[in-house]
Each structure stands twice: as structure tokens, then as C-alpha cells.
Amino acid sequence: MATNAPRAVFVTRETDYELLLARHATREQARFFLETRGQQLAEVEARHERFVDVLHHARTTVPSEWRQTLVRRADFDRFLFGPEDLVVAVGQDGLVANVAKYLDGQLVLGVNPAPDLYDGVLVRIAPERLARLLPASVHDDVALERRTMVEALLENGEHILALNEVFVGHRSHQSARYRIAVGSAEENHSSSGLIVASGTGATGWARSIMEATGIHLSLEPQEKAVAYFVREPFPSVATGTTLRAGKLSGGGLTITSRMNEGGTIFADGMEQDRIAFDWGRRLTVAPSARTLNLVTG
Secondary structure, eight states, rough: OOOOOOEEEEEEEEOHHHHHHHSSSSHHOOOOOOOHOOOOOOHHHHHHHHHHHHHHHHHHOOOOSSSEEEEEEGGGGGGGOOOOOOOEEEEEEEHHHHHTTTTOOOEEEOOOTTTOOOOOOOOOOOOGGGGHHHHHHTOOOOOOOEEEEEEEEETTTTTESSEEEEEEEETSSSSEEEEEEEETTEEEEEESOOEEEOOTTTEEEEEEEHHHHHOOOOOOTTSOOOEESHHHHHHHHHHHOOOOEESSSSOOOOEEOOSSSSSEETTTTTGGEEEETTTOEEEEEEEEEEEEEEOOO
């Protein structure tokens, strides 16, 4: 247990209403913008007010002797998460994926502020349950899912973590050229890029690829394995299509860039956090030693 009072770190992202005000400066300009598109500001405001109420209620459940703070998604990369923080994500499932890569063992409680809008795969906790689950989490008296994450490691030590998937390809989504190696098998590729997904990500982008290709791989969220899927590999005299999908548990996938410029790596759809992947750079993608420690009850 911590020697200091525990700290609850509430993480959120901007609501649609806040984003509208940031873009249009005033409420009336935001209203005009929406009405030109057949939408109503009242609906957006109602969702915003509902979110504010849920967040306020969630914060009032924190024991009075604890510390607490609020961090927006845009500030995750500048915020120092302490080793014994309890992270409370209030928002949609994607918010948990956004914060996961900045954590290293901290417990995460996902609170769903709008069950009618969000599926609640990762944000399963109703606000009224926090009063019991927060202190129980400090005492390790909660049910946990330790969800496998994906790690991409470059030869110079740069790395990126993902809860759902890592994408490797060209930043314009034109043909990406690279050499792929799995175990003793290798081949050159020209494709729309590839993704390496965890069991959590297997229900998202990877699932759509599996449905489109008919290649189905079983992968559970807590299984210490990841799966790779090559998007639209093109066969030619110089490129192959044999290594187009597979499950990785004992070892990783090695990718060497054959792109003079525009090669990119990013995680969980966050293209703004990309790493350059130009000619000669070598990348290994495998299950990470880190996990998302998700409190479920």
C-alpha cells in the first residue's frame, strides 16, 4: 500500500460541445454551424450536461482523505502517472485505449457516462459503483482483466505501445513497401500496410479485416499473443503474399522498411503520434510485457 494518501486520476476527453466551442468561439456560431447541417445544438448540449453531471458524481465518490486530479486526453503525454495512482477513465471505450500506453501497472476503472451511446467493453462501471470499487482497488480486492498490449520496438530503442493495434505502412495509405519476417520465413511486400492487433483490438479493425479476407484467427484479450494482418498484399515478380496473417505468441514479427519517405508507425488510430519508418529502419512487433489492468468489479 502507498505511504501517502491514494490519488484518483480522472481522465477525460473533450465533449462534442466543448470541441464546437473551441472551433467556433461562441455558442451562437456553433448553433448556426450545426443547423446548416440539420443538427440541433440542444442535443449536443444535453449530452455535454449529462457528461458533466456523471463526472461530478464520480469525483464526489472519492474518499475525502484521498488526493484527486483531472487530466484531459491532450495532456496524457505530459502528465506523470504515479506508480500507485488509480486511473478513472470517464468516457467512451477509446479513452481507455488512449491512456493505456502511458501506464505501467496502474489499475484502470472505466466509467460509462452514456450507456445508450457507448458499448462499454472497457468502460463497464456505473458511477454509483465507484464508492465501493475505489477503496477496494487500493486493497487489491477487485476483479481484474490483464489485457495484453502490443509493443513495436525500433532498432534505435524508439518504441510505441498499443492496446488495440499498431499500424505499419505509408502515411498517405498508398502502397507501402517493406520486408517482413516471421520466424525463418521472409518475403518482400507491397501492400496497403499491415496491423498487429491484440485480443482487445481483435474486435475492431482486425475484425473488419478478418471479415473482408475470410481469414479468422482466435485471440482472447488476456492471451499473451498478438496477430498480424497484411492489408491487400500485391503479388509481383518482386513481392509475395504468403505471409499475410498469423498469430504471434513465442516470438515477434520483424519488418524492414523499403520506403524512401512516408513510412509511418502509429498506435490505436492516433496518427499524430506517429514514428517515421523510412528506408532501412527495422521494427519488431510482439506482445508487450505491459498489460492494461482493467478493474471489472
